Amino acid sequence: GEEVAQTPKHLVRGEGQKAKLYCAPIKGHSYVFWYQQVLKNEFKFLISFQNENVFDETGMPKERFSAKCLPNSPCSLEIQATKLEDSAVYFCASSQSGEKLFFGSGTQLSVL
Amino acid sequence: SQELEQSPQSLIVQEGKNLTINCTSSKTLYGLYWYKQKYGEGLIFLMMLQKGGEEKSHEKITAKLDEKKQQSSLHITASQPSHAGIYLCGAEIYGGSQGNLIFGKGTKLSVKP
Structure with a gap:
């Protein structure tokens, strides 16, 4: 597609439940990035992929967070056993070359 | 660790006025990005x-990176209500x-009509 598509727009989970977020990158873009935005303007890099391979995972929490980009499927970010502090907007971005990132509209995750 | 300081934090201007937003780093910037975010x-x-x-430059927005690559500015000429939003600078870390x-x-x- 012409834009990065993220689903769902909003996700509400009880503490301890699993959350799964999806991202379809722009067609032809081989890089996908996940960012977490907490407290409105605090952006944190989580992980990036080049095609289906992890490119940089230095921002991923060691526990509970995982991500995949499989061929012919949307990329996904999964949080096991969600905690209150996981509440944030999760943004996906894609890029053709690793530069000039185009962002999706985000998934607002609320953990209650 | 590297941080980006943006100033001002908020800005209210009258429609038609020019404005500048700054982004400063204590270390050399690589790949400096400017983004705009609207609520939601x-x-x-x-x-x-x-x-x-x-x-x-793109339309009425001009961005510059200084020679030392530690400061960038975003300048909007003749601001319009459509320019309202949150402007973010981002940079690749060393x-x-x-x-x-x-x-x-x-x-x-914020741009006042």
Whole structure:
């Protein structure tokens, strides 16, 4: 597609439940990035992929967070056993070359 | 660790006025990005600067990166209500991978008709 598509727009989970977020990158873009935005303007890099391979995972929490980009499927970010502090907007971005990132509209995750 | 300082934090201008937003780092900036975010929406890519002294313009928005690559400015000429939003600068961190960006805290711009 012409834009990065993220689903769902909003996700509400009880503490301890699993959350799964999806991202379809722009067609032809081989890089996908996940960012977490907490407290409105605090952006944190989580992980990036080049095609289906992890490119940089230095921002991923060691526990509970995982991500995949499989061929012919949307990329996904999964949080096991969600905690209150996981509440944030999760943004996906894609890029053709690793530069000039185009962002999706985000998934607002609320953990209650 | 590298941080990006944006100033001002917020700005209210009258329609038609010019304005400048600054983004400063204590370390050399690599791949400096400017984005605009509206409430509830994603980041809209504005411009990317890489070379010292580089300047790019799109419509009424001009972005510059200084020669030392430690400061960037975003200038809007003859502001309009459509320019309202949060402007974020982002930069690649030294030693980091492409697309691994740190962001400033943003500048909230309001334009009064």
